[in-house]
Amino acid sequence: MLKCNPLSRNFFKNNSLNLFMAVLGTSVLSLAILSVPQLFQILIDYLSGSREYSLRGIILLTAGIFLMEFFSAVATYFFRTKFSTRAVLQYRNFACDYLLKKKVADFYASNSSVYLSALSTDLMKIKEQFLDQIPIITQILFCGIGAMIVMLRYNVFLACMSCVLSLIPFFAALYSGKNMGELEDRLSTRNAEYLAFLKDFSIGFTIIKSYKVEAIFSKLHGAVNEKTEETMLKRERCVEKVNYFAAISGYITRLSILFLSAYIAFTRHSISIGTVIAFSQLIHYLIDPLSSLPSMLSEAKAAYRLTDKFWDTIKREEELRKVVGNKKALEQQEFIEHQSTTEHKDRVGDKIAIEEQSGMAEALPSLRGEILFNQICFSYSEGKEVLKGLNLRVKEGEKVVLLGTSGSGKSSILKILMSMERAQSGTIRIGGQDTMDLGEDRIFKEISYIQQEVFIFDGTIRENICLFQNCREEELQSVIERAGLRNLVKEKGLDYLCGENGAALSGGERQRISIARSLLRKTPILLADEITASLDKENTYLVLDTLLNIENTTEILVLHDLDSRILSRVDRICVLKNGKVEEEGNFTELLEKKGYFYALYHVEAE
Ligand SMILES: Nc1ncnc2c1ncn2[C@@H]1O[C@H](COP(=O)(O)OP(=O)(O)OP(=O)(O)O)[C@@H](O)[C@H]1O
Numbered sequence: 001m002l003k004c005n006p007l008s009r010n011f012f013k014n015n016s017l018n019l020f021m022a023v024l025g026t027s028v029l030s031l032a033i034l035s036v037p038q039l040f041q042i043l044i045d046y047l048s049g050s051r052e053y054s055l056r057g058i059i060l061l062t063a064g065i066f067l068m069e070f071f072s073a074v075a076t077y078f079f080r081t082k083f084s085t086r087a088v089l090q091y092r093n094f095a096c097d098y099l100l101k102k103k104v105a106d107f108y109a110s111n112s113s114v115y116l117s118a119l120s121t122d123l124m125k126i127k128e129q130f131l132d133q134i135p136i137i138t139q140i141l142f143c144g145i146g147a148m149i150v151m152l153r154y155n156v157f158l159a160c161m162s163c164v165l166s167l168i169p170f171f172a173a174l175y176s177g178k179n180m181g182e183l184e185d186r187l188s189t190r191n192a193e194y195l196a197f198l199k200d201f202s203i204g205f206t207i208i209k210s211y212k213v214e215a216i217f218s219k220l221h222g223a224v225n226e227k228t229e230e231t232m233l234k235r236e237r238c239v240e241k242v243n244y245f246a247a248i249s250g251y252i253t254r255l256s257i258l259f260l261s262a263y264i265a266f267t268r269h270s271i272s273i274g275t276v277i278a279f280s281q282l283i284h285y286l287i288d289p290l291s292s293l294p295s296m297l298s299e300a301k302a303a304y305r306l307t308d309k310f311w312d313t314i315k316r317e318e319e320l321r322k323v324v325g326n327k328k329a330l331e332q333q334e335f336i337e338h339q340s341t342t343e344h345k346d347r348v349g350d351k352i353a354i355e356e357q358s359g360m361a362e363a364l365p366s367l368r369g370e371i372l373f374n375q376i377c378f379s380y381s382e383g384k385e386v387l388k389g390l391n392l393r394v395k396e397g398e399k400v401v402l403l404g405t406s407g408s409g410k411s412s413i414l415k416i417l418m419s420m421e422r423a424q425s426g427t428i429r430i431g432g433q434d435t436m437d438l439g440e441d442r443i444f445k446e447i448s449y450i451q452q453e454v455f456i457f458d459g460t461i462r463e464n465i466c467l468f469q470n471c472r473e474e475e476l477q478s479v480i481e482r483a484g485l486r487n488l489v490k491e492k493g494l495d496y497l498c499g500e501n502g503a504a505l506s507g508g509e510r511q512r513i514s515i516a517r518s519l520l521r522k523t524p525i526l527l528a529d530e531i532t533a534s535l536d537k538e539n540t541y542l543v544l545d546t547l548l549n550i551e552n553t554t555e556i557l558v559l560h561d562l563d564s565r566i567l568s569r570v571d572r573i574c575v576l577k578n579g580k581v582e583e584e585g586n587f588t589e590l591l592e593k594k595g596y597f598y599a600l601y602h603v604e605a606e
Pocket residue numbers: 380381386404405406407408409410411412413
């Protein structure tokens with residue numbers, strides 16, 4: 001029995017009528033198909049001199065069968081295609097909405113090619129081998145059962161013999177198709193790997209060309225391609241083997257029945273020549289279901305398993321994350337329990353207050369107040385601590401710059417603040433509220449996070465700034481002005497197509513669009529992680545200048561470029577070393593201190 005998962009339930013939701021009509025159509029079609037051998041028998045017996053039937057009756061019967069076949073075939077085609085296309089549409093919509101609800105870290109726990117392959121190649125296989133096959137399998141079953149009944153009516157002995165002999169192709173198909181499910185699974189994994197390669201290939205094409213590594217990539221492609229094709233070949237061979245066994249055994253059965261019925265007709269005269277012809281036709285409808293059903297069913301089952309596989313993958317990441325999250329939460333709880341009881345009480349009080357407000361996220365006031373990192377310890381893997389008891393306070397409205405050598409943990413701090421990573425111990429509070437209690441949704445709503453890698457959708461400038469939503473014209477013009485996009489918009493217009501990932505824009509323009517996006521959201525907190533890394537000095541200055549001019553916003557900027565024009569304008573500079581803030585102060589203070597910042601600044605200047 002078919003066990004639906006929440007994904008595959010979408011195949012049948014609001015779609016049962018289409019499926020029912022398609023199955024009804026195929027059932028009527030089976031009746032029409034089964035009438036044909038009987039028509040042959042009547043016609044041949046009439047031509048051999050039997051006066052049981054009239055020519056007028058035969059003509060009327062022929063016309064009736066033809067009409068029945070025509071209308072049921074049209075209905076089947078219409079409803080079958082309607083059923084399968086709606087099923088695919090609903091499945092994809094559900095999967096997309098489900099993925100959109102996932103946490104960022106959960107989404108990226110799988111390679112994106114898993115999603116691509118599940119919703120393209122795998123889904124097409126499910127459509128062809130499962131959804132489209134449901135009415136066909138019903139038709140085959142109907143024809144098989146109907147053929148048996150008609151045969152029994154003609155001659156019980158021959159019908160029983162046909163039934164027994166038809167078991168040969170049935171077992172042959174069953175035996176030869178036993179690996180089908182496993183091969184289908186393996187092929188799906190290979191397809192996902194191939195898609196992952198293609199994704200790297202297309203995104204990294206410029207790098208491949210500029211580093212002249214075409215030959216290596218050609219080799220890598222060859223290897224991945226070969227692996228995929230090898231599995232495909234195994235699957236094809238399995239299908240061929242099933243078909244071959246079915247054909248050979250079916251041929252033996254058909255011949256046996258023909259000889260047997262002809263023998264009975266000529267020696268015992270208990271059946272007519274017309275019946276022999278009818279039997280030779282009807283046996284097809286008995287052999288075909290028995291020989292093709294096992295392979296069709298195993299193919300359909302294997303294809304259906306792909307939905308289970310996809311569902312398990314997207315669920316498993318969440319479950320895993322929950323387990324890891326719970327473990328980390330437990331560790332964190334233990335850590336907190338070591339802290340003073342007063343603080344603990346405050347925390348519980350806060351938690352209850354937040355819980356009381358849960359479900360009212362929309363109505364909550366925006367996150368204001370200072371950001372406080374308290375004793376944050378964090379590592380990606382055991383034994384490699386990135387942050388070692390980091391303390392950092394960013395007051396409301398402050399513009400703070402994080403500096404440090406490569407790998408000192410600057411980006412990690414922002415990721416932990418965004419709840420994209422979870423610290424093993426310590427707390428982060430925004431306006432007194434623990435970010436662990438706030439949840440990812442609220443944090444993403446209140447904090448703009450601009451990263452070095454800007455993603456530009458393949459749409460217009462307007463769509464990319466407003467992210468496909470309607471936004472007020474004055475607001476749009478204001479952010480365009482503040483993000484320094486005036487010249488670009490004046491020259492190209494808001495409906496200018498940016499190209500795939502902004503291929504038709506410069507690096508600075510792409511980055512300004514991402515700033516305009518953030519400005520439009522008017523969040524109280526803005527984080528920027530090395531957003532000017534790919535820009536020249538002048539553009540870097542212009543982009544950062546835009547950020548520093550935003551009022552009423554707390555900003556944490558991770559910078560690489562130590563430009564005094566920017567550093568002298570920010571409220572505070574925090575320099576990281578050994579997983580902690582080594583030094584902090586304004587630009588002049590830190591220079592006068594002649595400490596770690598001074599050394600970094602002069603190394604950069606040289
Ligand atoms: N997803 C990850 N998995 C494992 N280790 C990671 C991951 N991301 C970063 N790291 C490691 O954690 C350390 C801190 O990385 P992080 O990106 O926070 O540093 P950073 O100061 O921002 O560096 P940079 O200036 O080079 O961007 C580095 O040693 C890095 O290799």
